Amino acid sequence: MKAFRIAASGMMAQEMNVNVISNNIANMRTTGYKRQRADFQDLFYQNMRRVGTETSENGSQVPTGVSVGSGVRTVATPRIMTQGDIEQTGKETDVAVRGEGYFQVELPDGRTAYTRDGSLELDANGTLVTQDGYQLNPAITVPANAKDFTISATGSVQVVVGNASVSTVLGQITLARFINKGGLEAIGDNLFVETAASGPAQVANPGDEGYGTILQNHLESANVVAVSELSSLIAAQRAYEMNSRIIRAADEMAQATANLR
Structure with missing residues (x-):
């Protein structure tokens, strides 16, 4: 039957x-x-x-x-790529994207992966990395004698070095967007990689038209x-x-x- x-x-x-x-x-x-x-x-x-x-x-x-x-x-x-709730953590290397865009991460094989997980750490060299040690792309290294570590809404990373009275810009966090973000392939570890279905990454600074902004001391929770x-x-x-x-x-x-x- x-x-x-x-x-x-x-x-x-x-x-x-x-x-x-x-x-x-x-x-x-x-x-x-x-x-x-x-x-x-x-x-x-x-x-x-x-x-x-x-x-x-x-x-x-x-x-x-x-x-x-x-x-x-x-x-x-x-x-479903909707925004998750933004939660305050109080940790200076925690960052969340409010709006569109993904952080870029360099994988050991040279590929670029993308993530909404902004729980970053400093490695032994002072470089910003993910929880698994993958380096943020573009790379940003914080000097050992740095203080007042801040990340602006537009992704500018600044510190006060030594006894200086003004901040020094260490680098710029950029965000990637995709025409079809649902076409990204999940590879685990909170990471995605682009596919033919997602289209190529379109990279710009946070706050640019169509891109979200950065919130320091915050993380995005699951949706x-x-x-x-x-x-x-x-x-x-x-x-x-x-x-x-x-x-x-x-x-x-x-x-x-x-x-x-």
């Missing part, structure tokens, strides 16, 4: 849905995390009576027809809403249960047919 295959496809689709929801919930406290959702499409149809088929010599046509679908499949798990995820989880569970009941009903029908004398 087709019902077995159709219901099985529904159960597999809802299993994927639960997997996506569980990953969102697991990352509720991940800095800069962007939640995902599962998108589905119906499968091909078997037409037993096509719409518009002529039913008589005078050209009468079937107004609706008869067709049966083959189930469902998961077609995509897009990321996961617990109540929404739990509601989606309950809906996915119910859909899974209903598909399992269809398999049970189809099995009972097949058994009744087999018992006919």
